Amino acid sequence: MQKCGCAREAVEKYGDMLYRISLLILKNTADAEDAVQETFIKYFTKAPEFADGEHEKAWLITVATNKCRDMLRYRTRHETESEELLNTYAVEKSDSGILEALMELSDKYRIIMVLFYVEQYKIDEIADITGVSVSAVKMRLSRGRKLLEEKYRKEYM
């Protein structure tokens, strides 16, 4: 069990990152909150031993992305809240298009692209985090990037 006082520290340290990832994958603030909360609860109840800060961060991302994937599998009827996202976060109009275009990609591309472009993980690290093969990560990055470009240029520029 992690120490009680660590809850605030951990949420302050990793909360934004996990929320960003969860929100970009789930496209829904309420579900993203659930995913992050479940992740932190697991973190505090399981209290895993970490080699270093990077290991800890990767563990949290792995748990959060797994939670998100579980939720996506069963969430077919909740529409996205891209409008909400746009209003809440994309202050500059130029930012909104790229996020909206990202939201339109299928989740298998979105997860990989968020970890690569936003969280700046390397391909082999993403493979470890997501449990997908290195070649599949490369393929998804390449296709995802192409799709994102197409969507962005076509619809938001």
Add this chain to the structure above:
Amino acid sequence: MDKKLRNAAEKITMPEDMKERIIKACENIDKTNIERTDNDGYTEVASGTERISRKNNIIRIVSAVAACAVLAAGIGTTGVLLQKNHRSQLAGSEDVDVNEQVISPFGDFNELDYTFDANDEKYGYYSDETYAKLSEFLNGFSWGEEYENTEGRTIVQDTPDKYCTLYWFTDDANCSVCISNDGFVNYVKYVLPDVSEPPLSEPLEPAESKYYMIDIEAFDKGVQEILAQEEEITAEKESDVSPFGDFTAFDFELQNGTVMINKNNGRSYELVADMLNRWDWGEETEAQPGREDPFAVTDSEYEISWEIDHEVYWLKIAEDGYVIYSGDRYDEDYLNSEEICRKYYNIDIHSFDEGIYECISEAEYITQEEIDYLKSGELISAELYDISSPKHENIMPASEGDKQYVEEFLSGMFIGMLKDNIIPESQGDLMRYSAVLMYKDNDKTIRRIYYVHENGCVVLYEYEETPAGEEPITTASYSVDFNEFENFLVKFGADIEN
């Protein structure tokens, strides 16, 4: 564009109120985690974590990691299929140590999403009512003091000496309780390695084992009483028909927005018919002012219609749960009609909605009969090839341990993952894997080859090997979640990176 994406995404931060809710939830874990000793001398962990929940529990399915545990523990792949079909208990299942006070030495069975396999060839397919009674019984049963098991006894899977098995999965562990015919109880828990670690080459060692010696007669008596009631429950359910008639006896059509379900939808249709028969429509109510006429109701969420001998019936269900049931009798030419009935009900539209959704999602997977057929025969070998490479490389793992996992996955869990919704075959360059399974069925040798495409399409070719060569038996198309399929292959050590 990369920087643009990063800059835009980095503006996303967690709202402060949300942060506080999560911190509070985490802090509650610490505050409420107490150890106590009960009257029987068991040390139990009572973790009364109150989650700061904004909505109901998240429905989850067995994760890849938990499914991995099935193989590691040797429970077999049936377990995963059961988990899939035993979905009604999934909501709210999570780690044992959260939320509720532990009642049995293994956890609170009311909270566990477990399967009770009583060796009766029902493989744990019991009604929710039966599971509720079993949970109550298992929680209250006197398991006695922990048994020392100085003789190092274990219960072998599939032994005829086994009375029953209970098993369940959590995010990172799987647990089972095996009970033998003489009352010996063996609880084991396998904790799975972190997903970022390389796959194991040898089966996992249990993280926890406990033994008990119970009064098997008392246990059997309790279990048999509950299971005897299961037959009554099943018979009662089978006789259920709706107040509008038996939906399995006529052809109906259900429309919800752009979703249309009719007899062409096969299994979804059957499941929906069954649900409509069993649905609690409640007592008849009065018409709401201004909403007396079925055609005046314009906010219909669902419209269900059917015809029996020139009598056309409608069920219109509005988004607030208001239901109008009406029927008209038409003449031979359908030129004139007269109203023959009109009734009003009020239902819980959200539950109805969820029920319909469950039927549709449940129908995605192939039936148990199909699964049984595809698994029929004694498995002789299982091979996996990467057919995207020109050489069609065999990518079975080198180590015996991993090889066995992949064999079990291909011949068991993979078949349970197959869905009925057919995806068109992709072009050759997207055909990625072939799984070749050989079976001995009486005196026949059967070869089933599954071609798995990157778009999720799966095509099966079945052959019988004869002295004259291979004779095709059948071919069929399915689909699978390709991402999930590959994840399992990685977990079980298949060499798919090359």
